Structure formats: structure tokens, C-alpha cells
Amino acid sequence: MxxxxxxxxxxxxxxxxxxxxxxxxxxxxxxxxxxxxxxxSIYTKPADSKTILSRKEVPVLCYHQIRNNLASDSKRAHDDIIAPDKFKEHIKMLADSGYHTIQPDDLYNYLVYGAKLPTKPIMITFDDTDLDQFTTGASTLKKYGFKGVYFIMTVSIGKKGRIGYMSAEQIKQLSDEGNTIASHTYDHKNFAQFRDEDWITQVDEPTKKLEKITGKKVEYFAFPYGVYKASTLHKLKEHGFKAAFILSTKRDDQFPLYTIRRIIDPGRYTARNLYYSINKSFNKPKQ
Structure with missing residues (x-):
């Protein structure tokens, strides 16, 4: 019981x-x-322009020719030329300072969705397809585990002369090794002077050519001379680009994704100059 x-x-x-x-x-x-x-939801809801502009800028460097100066070079050209030894010194400084390279997709996801980036992120970009960007640039980056972004001007692919240019095979190799291949128009025409037909010859056709070479989508663009026209920025999105890069001028308030700032690392800079220039240009206090 x-x-x-x-x-x-x-x-x-x-x-x-x-x-x-x-x-x-x-x-x-x-x-x-x-x-x-x-x-x-933080990572799936796209940020508006104001939010994108409020995010801390990521340093983006721009290089053109990695070679020694020639007597025939103009004074203006000296800013676009950096000696191979100096370039190697500058990249070593970045590695020694704890920088980690990122790719455009990383930057896009950070700006639009607030995705995390590595500590001390930096992007290293190259314009115009010069061969020395492959022979000296890519090999130097690889030494430190860095990746680059190569903005290709398609008219120059495989050309030889006083300045050599990368071949399609070399561009493909860069892509296969994890670097980003992006567009820099067909023949460096000023974006602000584009006419209707230029959207085909300067944008669509180069994109198709680069996609055929790499087997990957081409979604990023760099303005020749860093010059853009605000009234036509929206067309870049219509033509398949997720973002575009200028130089050191002011970003557009309505289209910050299509006016991402870069600074040139001029040949006259020491590694210390470059370090301070990065901090001065990209670590400004918010207004």
C-alpha cells in the first residue's frame, strides 16, 4: 500500500x-x-550609403610601373614609377607592420554587410597590365603571403615594346593563384568622357574578354586617371559591377561603393613615408 x-x-x-x-x-x-x-540579418541586409560612408576606410594602395626611371620619363610619370628594390622594401614594411591583404569581395562584404576583416587590412592594386606587375609585383607579394588586385586594360594584353605587358596566360595564372582580375577599360579612355557606345567598347567587351581568360566573373572596376562622372556612376551597377575605385579624391555621397579611394605609392617615398601616408589618408577622424 x-x-x-x-x-x-x-x-x-x-x-x-x-x-x-x-x-x-x-x-x-x-x-x-x-x-x-x-x-x-546584420550580414544580409545591405547598408545604405550613409552607413557605408560611416565605416572606417580600409587602406588601398595603387601601383603602375615597377621599374627604374629612364631619362625619357616625364617628371609627371615619376609618381607612377617605383624602382623594384623600393617596391620590395615597401611590401616588406607592410608585412613587418602586421598588415593583411584583402580582396575586393572582402571589402565589399565589409562595407555592405558589416562583415569582419582581419586586423590591419590593406588592399594592394595594380593598374594598366604592365608586365613588371607580374614578374616583380606578384612574386614579391607571394613571398609574404599577400594577394593583389590587377586592373587590366585589355588593349595592352600581350603587347611588347618599350614597356611590356602581361599575356593572357599570365593573367590567368594570377587569377588561379587567388588574385583578383578586374577591369580598367579597353584603352584607358577617360570615364567622364564616355559616350553611349563606350559602354560597349570600354566596359562590356573588356569584361567579356577578361571573363573568358579567367573563367570567373569580373565585378570590379578602376577609373582611368581616377576620374569619374557622378551622373553616370549608377550605370556601373547596371553593367554588372559591384564596386569601383578612384584615386585620392573625395568619395561620392550617393555612390560610395563606386568611388572607393586609393592612394598611389610614388617612387620618391621611403617605406617610412608610405607608412605615414597610409595613416594620414585612411585613419582620419570622422567629421
Whole structure:
């Protein structure tokens, strides 16, 4: 009899306990799901222009020719030319200073979705397809585990002369090794002077050619001379680009993704000059 009373008391308590625990687990599960959905929404809802502009800028460097100066070079050209030894010294400084290279997709996801970046991120870009960007530039970056972004002017692919240019095979190799291949028009025509037909010859056709070479989508663009026309920036998105890069001028308030700033590393800079220039240009306090 005592045993029957015991079970009559204990069994309801156990059932109540089990139901209570089950309810608690359900509540916890819903809370976890809601938290996950809230966290995921941070990365799936695109930021507006104001938010993108408010994010801390990531340093982006721009290089053109990696070679020694020639007597025939104009004074203006000296800013676009950096000696191979000096280039190597500057890249070593970046590595020694703890910088980590990122790719355009990384930067895009950071600006648009708030995705995380490595500590001290930096992007290293090259314009115009010069051969020395492959022979000296890519090999130097590889030494430090860095990746680059190569803005290709398609008219020059495979050309030889006083200045050599990369071949299609070399461009493909860069892409296969994890670097980004992007567009720099067909023949460096000023974007601000584009006419309707130029969107085909300077944008669409070069994109198709680069995609055929690499087997990958081409989604990023750099303006020749760093010059853009605000009234036509929206057309870059219409032609398949996720973002575009200027030089050191002011970003556009309405289209910050299509006016991402870069600074040139001029040949006259020491490694120390470059370090301070990066901090001065990209670590400005918010207004």
C-alpha cells in the first residue's frame, strides 16, 4: 500500500518536471533561433550609403610601373614609377607592420554587410597590365603571403615594346593563384568622357574578354586617371559591377561603393613615408 502511494505521488512530479524541462528547452530553442536570425540579418541586409560612408576606410594602395626611371620619363610619370628594390622594401614594411591583404569581395562584404576583416587590412592594386606587375609585383607579394588586385586594360594584353605587358596566360595564372582580375577599360579612355557606345567598347567587351581568360566573373572596376562622372556612376551597377575605385579624391555621397579611394605609392617615398601616408589618408577622424 505504501508503495502505491509513493508511485502515485512521484509519477505526477516526474511528469511535471519533464514537461517543465521540455518547455524550457523550447523557449531556449526559440531564443537561440531569434538571436541567430537577428545576427544573420546584420550580414544580409545591405547598408545604405550613409552607413557605408560611416565605416572606417580600409587602406588601398595603387601601383603602375615597377621599374627604374629612364631619362625619357616625364617628371609627371615619376609618381607612377617605383624602382623594384623600393617596391620590395615597401611590401616588406607592410608585412613587418602586421598588415593583411584583402580582396575586393572582402571589402565589399565589409562595407555592405558589416562583415569582419582581419586586423590591419590593406588592399594592394595594380593598374594598366604592365608586365613588371607580374614578374616583380606578384612574386614579391607571394613571398609574404599577400594577394593583389590587377586592373587590366585589355588593349595592352600581350603587347611588347618599350614597356611590356602581361599575356593572357599570365593573367590567368594570377587569377588561379587567388588574385583578383578586374577591369580598367579597353584603352584607358577617360570615364567622364564616355559616350553611349563606350559602354560597349570600354566596359562590356573588356569584361567579356577578361571573363573568358579567367573563367570567373569580373565585378570590379578602376577609373582611368581616377576620374569619374557622378551622373553616370549608377550605370556601373547596371553593367554588372559591384564596386569601383578612384584615386585620392573625395568619395561620392550617393555612390560610395563606386568611388572607393586609393592612394598611389610614388617612387620618391621611403617605406617610412608610405607608412605615414597610409595613416594620414585612411585613419582620419570622422567629421
Amino acid at each position: 505504501k508503495r502505491l502511494v509513493y508511485f502515485a505521488v512521484i509519477i505526477p512530479l516526474l511528469l511535471t518536471s519533464c514537461h517543465s524541462k521540455s518547455a524550457q528547452e523550447k523557449v531556449a530553442s526559440v531564443q537561440n533561433t531569434n538571436a541567430k536570425e537577428e545576427k544573420d
